[in-house]
Amino acid sequence: MNTVKSDRKVIPELCIVMIPIIRRQFSSDTGGIMSRRPTHWHHFELPAFFFSAAGDRGYNNKGRRGGLETKEAGKQLYFWYLSVRFVILFLSALRVPFLVRPKWNHQDIKANNRKIHVHRDHSFSETKWKDLCVGDLVKVYKDEYFPADLLLLSSSYPDGICYVETMNLDGETNLKLKHAFDFTASFDDDNSFHQFKAVVKCEDPNEDLYSFVGSLIYNNVTYPLSLQQFLLRDSKLRNTEYIYGVVIFTGHDTKVMQNATDPPSKRSKIERRMDKIIYILFSTLISISFIGSIFFGLRTNRDLKQGSYKRWYLEPSRTTVLYDPKRPVLAAFLHFLTGLMLYGYLIPISLYVSIEMVKVLQSIFINRDQDMYHEETNRPARARTSNLNEELGQVDTVLSDKTGTLTCNSMEFVKCSIAGVSYGRGMTERIMDTQWVNEPNADIIQKFFRVLAICHTAIPDVNKDTDELSYEAESPDEAAFVIAAREVGFEFFQRTQTSISLHEYENGKKVDRSYELLNMIEFSSARKRMSVIVRNAENQLLLLCKGADSVMFEKLSKESQPFEDQTKNHINKYAEAGLRTLVIAYRPLDEEEYKRWEEEFLTAKTSVSHDRDNLVDAAAEKIERDLILLGATAVEDKLQKGVPECIEKLANAGIKIWVLTGDKMETAINIGYACRLLAQGMKQIVITLDSPDIIALEKLRDRETIAKASRESIEKQLKEGRSQLDLAKSSSVLFALIIDGRSLTFALDKNLERLFLEVAIDCSSVICCRSSPKQKALVTKMVKEGTRKTTLAIGDGANDVGMLQEADIGVGISGAEGMQAVMASDFAIAQFRFLERLLLVHGHWCYRRIAMMICYFFYKNITFGFTLFWFEAHASFSGQPAYNDWYMSFYNVFFTSLPVIALGVFDQDVSARLCLKYPLLYQEGVQNILFNWPRILGWMFNGVLSSMIIFFICKNSTIHQAFREDGHVIDYEILGVLMYTCVVWAVNCQMALSINYFTWIQHFFIWGSIFFWYVFLVIYGYIKPKWSTTAYRVFVEACAPSPFYWMTTFLVVVSTLLPYFLYRAFQTRFHPMYHDEIQRRRSEGCEVVSSAELPNRVKDKMDHLSERMKHSHREL
Secondary structure, three states: OOOOOOOOOEOOOOOOOOOOOEEEOOOOOOOOOOOOOOOEEEEOOOOOOOOOHHHHHOOOOEOOOOOOEOHHHHHHHHHHHHHHHHHHHHHHHOHHHHHHHHHHHHHHHHHHOOEEEEEEOOEEEEEEHHHOOOOOEEEEEOOOEOOOEEEEEEEOOOOOEEEEEOHHHHOOOOEEEEEOOHHHHOOOOHHHHOOOOOEEEEOOOOOOOOOOOEEEEEOOEEEEEOHHHEEOOOOEEEOOOEEEEEEEEOHHHOHHHHOOOOOOOOOOHHHHHHHHHHHHHHHHHHHHHHHHHHHHHHHHHHOEEOOEEOOHHHOHHHOOHHHOOOOHHHHHHHHHHHHHHHHHHHOOOHHHHHHHHHHHHHHHHHHOOHHHOEOOOOEOOEEOOOOOOHHHHHEEEEEEOOOOOOEOOOOEEEEEEEOOEEEOOOOHHHOHHHHHHHOOOHHHHHHHHHHHHHOOOOEEEEOOOOOOEEEEOOOHHHHHHHHHHHHHOOEEEEEOOOEEEEEEEEOOEEEEEEEEEEEEEOOOOOOOEEEEEEEOOOOOEEEEEEEOHHHHHHHEOOOOOOOHHHHHHHHHHHHHOOEEEEEEEEEEEOHHHHHHHHHHHHHHHHOOOOOHHHHHHHHHHHHOOOEEEEEEEEEEOOEOOOHHHHHHHHHHOOOEEEEEOOOOHHHHHHHHHHOOOOOOOOEEEEEOOOOHHHHHHHHHOOHHHHHHHHHHHHHHHHHHHHHHHHHOOOOOOOEEEEEOHHHHHHHOOHHHHHHHHHHHHOOOEEEEOOOOHHHHHHHHHHHHHHHOOEEEEEEOOHHHHHHHHHOOEEEEEOEOOEOHHHHOOOEEEOOOOHHHHHHHHHHHHHHHHHHHHHHHHHHHHHHHHHHHHHHHHOOOOOOOOOOOHHHHHHHHHHHOHHHHHHHHHHOOOOOHHHHHHOHHHHHHHHOOHHHOHHHHHHHHHHHHHHHHHHHHHHHHHHOOOEOOOOOOEOOHHHHHHHHHHHHHHHHHHHHHHHOOOOOHHHHHHHHHHHHHHHHHHHHHHOOOHHHHHHHOOHHHHHHOOOHHHHHHHHHHHHHHHHHHHHHHHHHHHHOOOHHHHHHHHHHOOOOOOOHHHOOHHHHHHHHHHHHHHHHHHHHO
């Protein structure tokens, strides 16, 4: 089943208390299979079931017109309001089990109800996938998916082969060849299976997609099973009319379901810090509620003195327990609960909703960026999750694959070394079009290209319309080898289960030659080689082998290899040129030797023990020896367009780049120079185990001794590298760390990991060669946890999935190695060069927008919440809110929400062109300048200061003088409207001051929010007093006609904005940030050409921050 990465969901506004994260996992339950769903991290904000004392006490004031008593109406409205809040919360809490889970069930039901033909009661009939059982015989037609893990018995082809597409499993688009046993391949119709009986013994269900251990017992003969007969569930039958198969595993026992694990849950560092800020605000909420309850309790206790009530006008004898001078402790406790409800606006719960909306819109902008669209493949950039947008602007280290990521993964056979002679680039014509027959070593050339044409797993495919021959190969390398052999005169055109056929040229004529395929020893990352055993037309047994030079030269015959040194020299030159190399060799076999070996090999393959692979490898070792060297191949994997420029720009932005590749060291170093990861004059710290001492120990084959010596050697080399870095601190010399896979195994040991990381982070570039997929993931984990900085992994193949999931951000490239990396990634791009724009433009913008948005959200909520607190302090902490209930409810919904969303979507400190021109600007996000604790606390302080200015100026300027023309002084309703108007104006104008890039949308939202407040006040004020309560015509009859109302609003707003305006003016003039200086130069018409032209104070500040980051890395 497809697992869909889900973004974090949040409960809507109208809640009070923030509760820590709750982890829940839901899974659908059907009769067939149950999809394993990703773990969703939900933020449940649960309400505090507290009632306000003011709500219980009602509103003791008269309505503005008609003298209507509004106490009962107020109580009804208040409790109706609470009921609505609880209903919304209840429905939101039920959203996942009742709205989301049915969607999951629908996907499972759809899959489980697919039809399949099953052999029952001597005939094939349709049944559902979910009704399949182990041992059922099924028939699958072309372009259908396999309903379970099947054992292939026969197909529409006479020799029992079929072609399978595994895109759903590993993302590979290349077709895989599967073949049945000879004795079952003849069962080619529905009536062939009436008397068929066999027994299958196999391993227990497991998640390994690339191995299968089992045996088939038929007519008392045991046959070994392998992946060649195994068809995985959810793969598709292609280019084959039908197949017959037996069900081996069903449901959750299938390998694809065994692999359906929960994807990692990733949250940005800003979100994690935001949670801490919420805890601070929640603590503040509890603190001010506690302070208010203490003062309320003390004042209530003093109201009863010698049996008489001090504040008799409150009529304590008629009040409830919420205000009872006889029980002040209980009254204080209930007031504490009231305070939690009243000051709950300090907690910006709607921030989570707003951030989700903003991130979704930001993701849409990323998806639709024309500058990240690859026209050749018709692939745009794609944000597969919206949780990590701002994390793109804080990347400290990029860990990249090489093949297919930095390079094109489109292999071209460019050179080869045959019999000590190098061909290619000027010498290719000597062997093309059968010209090789005129070469001195024509027999060796013939054997060389025969090996290339036979030793592979490629499948020929003839276009029926054009009769053109093409090849479906499991890797681009294999396709390049087969095509190269065809160009020379050895055309592979047909494959069956037991033979391979070639068109060859003999004496100038084209002849067909068939080779009987006896055994195939497949390639693996551990073996690093592939072999086939064939019998030619002359009845000769031949072992043909190709593999990495690191293992192949060890397998050569000890007898004279006349051109071994020349071949090694050519291989080194090819590697220095950035080419991928393989060694080609062969060996004639003796019939008796082969028979003895085949018996042992078949025994190993038929074993159902867990060490079957080791037994097979051990048997292969016995036959893959005494090889005769033919030569070596060199294929070119060219750099992708724009890779050097992109890496240079990222390096200028202060981003460290690590390359993790499976290629040999020489090839990786050369690619490093080609893509500007390495530069001339850069000193290289090379960590390797290719020393004479280690090589001598390896010949003794004492594993413990070798491991101990290797660990000591790596530790010594790392300490020497550390010393070189320390000595060069005062100089401008740059270093590069290069380490191979064997050394990396020991460097990642717990005892050496810290030293390795210290050396690596002080180097400008790091290249890890010959690294396995597991090592890639371990290195990523080490960097992420060791530096505690944001890491980004980028790759294009299945071997990069672990690295992508381990990193804070995974970027998949939709390249030639399939889509598995994309499916496991957080963002997908078509070319590596698009990473430059993704980080430096969208990353910088998203980080800045989200950081500013959160800080502003805290500011506006604190400003609003503390005006309530100051009012309470001046009202004896009575619990009476300063504003009408609907004013407070609509504050975060209508009057301040849209401007902050516009900020998060549209604001830009500099344009995209300037972001790319000045990559150092990216360091504002890496160093978290815009969302560090001083800045956050500064915005909080600004909120408290603004609330004090608003409340005290409004109170002191109005309380002792007439407000209206008829001499009436200000009352509770008017003061609330005046303060609320000042809050709406102040926070929206504060937004206008903070924005760097105005569009008509921002103008419309900011000034429209203020205008809507007045519209709401007029409309709401015309509703009957039973519902409008304190807002009944308060604006039209009291506030609007009063010039004092407008003058006070203007004075308060200007006074509120003045502190921030002065701070920004001082900062921009005397302590500018990088973007401030760019903006100033741009406004003056003299843009900065390079970072060298920046003012010294800006450069010194950035250098100081960078140096501080390095020291923090070392301390960690």
